[in-house]
Amino acid sequence: DTGVSQDPRHKITKRGQNVTFRCDPISEHNRLYWYRQTLGQGPEFLTYFQNEAQLEKSRLLSDRFSAERPKGSFSTLEIQRTEQGDSAMYLCASSTRRSSYNEQFFGPGTRLTVL
């Protein structure tokens, strides 16, 4: 169990550019979540995958955001035409039905700064 990993850890981009983040969940975890966290706030849910199926998207996920989990393993989150309001920490979490505690394990996050 190597934990949830995310790449890159930090990304600085100019407004209008596209960015893509990657998340590798704990192996054999079939559930994967993306959250966004801004300074002084708790994480906010963005989207959820069960295996390769995207089952829910938050209202926070505008048309500029897209997420994929092509083979039910790693996931990517892409933001097109970034805006300064997109600056935040993007967190990935994974879980499994087999856990008795139903907990989600979080990765270290990707810190996005849009200039």
Added chain:
Amino acid sequence: EDQVTQSPEALRLQEGESSSLNCSYTVSGLRGLFWYRQDPGKGPEFLFTLYSAGEEKEKERLKATLTKKESFLHITAPKPEDSATYLCAVQNYGGATNKLIFGTGTLLAVQP
């Protein structure tokens, strides 16, 4: 609408000074209440899951309790390494996911 409110926003304690953090929640049907710890620049770290009123969980200096409307995280004789933001979150039975709905957290600082 499901909602989680944490208080206080920030708490400063002396080492060894016990205290409690509060998490009040409204949820249509509680599947679970979760406590996480978050250090600066890192992702949340799981601490506890509570499922029903009256349940208690303990881990080292931390003890979490749950009622029908709120949860408390009791910190006994804290040490400086307990300094972090403590996040409370709920899951409800509605919808197709187990998404977490978080509060804004309590920033705890323990001074030696």
